[in-house]
Amino acid sequence: MASEKQERAVHTRESLLLAAAETFDEYGYSGASINRILKRAGLTAGALYFHFDSKEDLARAVMNSQPKTIVPLLDSRGLQRLVDITLTWSRRLQEDPLLRAGVRLTNEQVSFGVQDATPYRSWSGIMADCLRDAHERGELQAGVDPAEVGEFVVEACTGMQMFSAVASGRTDLIERVTRMWRLLLPGIAVPAIVARIEVGPNRVRTSAA
Amino acid sequence: MASEKQERAVHTRESLLLAAAETFDEYGYSGASINRILKRAGLTAGALYFHFDSKEDLARAVMNSQPKTIVPLLDSRGLQRLVDITLTWSRRLQEDPLLRAGVRLTNEQVSFGVQDATPYRSWSGIMADCLRDAHERGELQAGVDPAEVGEFVVEACTGMQMFSAVASGRTDLIERVTRMWRLLLPGIAVPAIVARIEVGPNRVRTSAA
Numbered sequence: 001m002a003s004e005k006q007e008r009a010v011h012t013r014e015s016l017l018l019a020a021a022e023t024f025d026e027y028g029y030s031g032a033s034i035n036r037i038l039k040r041a042g043l044t045a046g047a048l049y050f051h052f053d054s055k056e057d058l059a060r061a062v063m064n065s066q067p068k069t070i071v072p073l074l075d076s077r078g079l080q081r082l083v084d085i086t087l088t089w090s091r092r093l094q095e096d097p098l099l100r101a102g103v104r105l106t107n108e109q110v111s112f113g114v115q116d117a118t119p120y121r122s123w124s125g126i127m128a129d130c131l132r133d134a135h136e137r138g139e140l141q142a143g144v145d146p147a148e149v150g151e152f153v154v155e156a157c158t159g160m161q162m163f164s165a166v167a168s169g170r171t172d173l174i175e176r177v178t179r180m181w182r183l184l185l186p187g188i189a190v191p192a193i194v195a196r197i198e199v200g201p202n203r204v205r206t207s208a209a
Numbered sequence: 210m211a212s213e214k215q216e217r218a219v220h221t222r223e224s225l226l227l228a229a230a231e232t233f234d235e236y237g238y239s240g241a242s243i244n245r246i247l248k249r250a251g252l253t254a255g256a257l258y259f260h261f262d263s264k265e266d267l268a269r270a271v272m273n274s275q276p277k278t279i280v281p282l283l284d285s286r287g288l289q290r291l292v293d294i295t296l297t298w299s300r301r302l303q304e305d306p307l308l309r310a311g312v313r314l315t316n317e318q319v320s321f322g323v324q325d326a327t328p329y330r331s332w333s334g335i336m337a338d339c340l341r342d343a344h345e346r347g348e349l350q351a352g353v354d355p356a357e358v359g360e361f362v363v364e365a366c367t368g369m370q371m372f373s374a375v376a377s378g379r380t381d382l383i384e385r386v387t388r389m390w391r392l393l394l395p396g397i398a399v400p401a402i403v404a405r406i407e408v409g410p411n412r413v414r415t416s417a418a
Binding site: 183 | 393
């Protein structure tokens with residue numbers, strides 16, 4: 001019985017998170033009222049306040065859900081995994097409201113009084129892990145620092161998403177990601193790996209299949 | 210007489226732009242009312258509407274004033290100029306309200322219903338010009354595309370500013386810019402130039418002196 005109850009609680013929390021993400025994605029932070037979120041989730045205020053303290057708390061949870069919409073889809077390793085994360089992210093931003101709202105709230109957080117570097121740091125950590133794995137597999141040039149490169153890739157992806165959003169409604173994002181790897185890989189990977197890494201739209205279908 | 214009148218008009222426009230920038234910087238787009246801007250400028254609504262159609266028009270003008278707060282300060286050439294632009298930008302973001310409001314509005318524009326890629330494109334164009342100059346001076350490796358690298362540097366700077374704002378209130382921005390050049394230069398510049406380009410906080414004082 002306890003586990004069934006737990007399962008139901010997890011399900012309720014996920015429903016709230018998705019409804020909040022869809023509402024934040026559509027109306028922005030200030031336009032997304034608690035009532036709108038509850039209506040979309042088909043749940044009561046009691047259910048919401050059991051799981052989240054406030055609208056801000058919900059927004060933080062959405063911001064910090066980004067990696068889990070991507071990472072479980074991938075089975076590649078090392079540098080190829082790092083490349084796949086960025087390509088899958090750029091494609092899924094078109095279709096996944098939880099990811100899209102997470103990115104939007106992360107970028108706009110200052111305007112609603114939040115200053116939370118966790119989403120940037122958790123992405124950086126995931127990327128640094130791929131780079132450490134790449135180092136162990138002999139894929140990196142000497143002197144490449146996984147933590148530094150991981151943070152820089154997060155910075156570049158953040159900025160290319162913003163440029164792409166106003167320049168093309170994000171339709172050119174995957175090309176921008178591809179360009180980044182064309183510019184960065186020769187400076188961080190050993191030549192045999194630069195030649196072998198696959199970069200481009202095809203990787204997304206492969207890795208998400 | 211006509212030129213004195215013109216001069217006064219230019220001065221009024223600049224006063225309005227600066228007052229608007231300070232108000233946007235402090236209150237964000239939605240909190241920056243026309244009345245607040247006029248009060249700060251010490252000017253009438255008539256003066257404002259002679260120069261700008263609306264608050265949105267003012268915001269666009271602030272967004273598009275960024276390069277003029279940086280570019281006139283520099284006298285270096287080629288890749289060194291490109292590096293100096295990014296270093297000076299990262300320092301002046303701490304102190305120049307016109308630049309800071311321009312960056313903030315550019316990043317938040319979607320939340321107030323604007324979709325204007327001009328600020329990203331004009332920065333990219335300025336950076337591509339430096340890279341074309343660098344190419345003519347023999348500073349670039351074969352196959353480096355000035356327009357591509359120019360856009361990528363703008364993307365990376367945009368994202369590092371956002372990460373830095375929530376991670377450190379922008380105090381670590383200049384180190385992030387320095388890191389970018391350490392990662393990028395070996396992939397785009399010829400070895401003699403990689404060794405000669407100066408990157409770091411000292412460049413800012415030199416180039417702004």
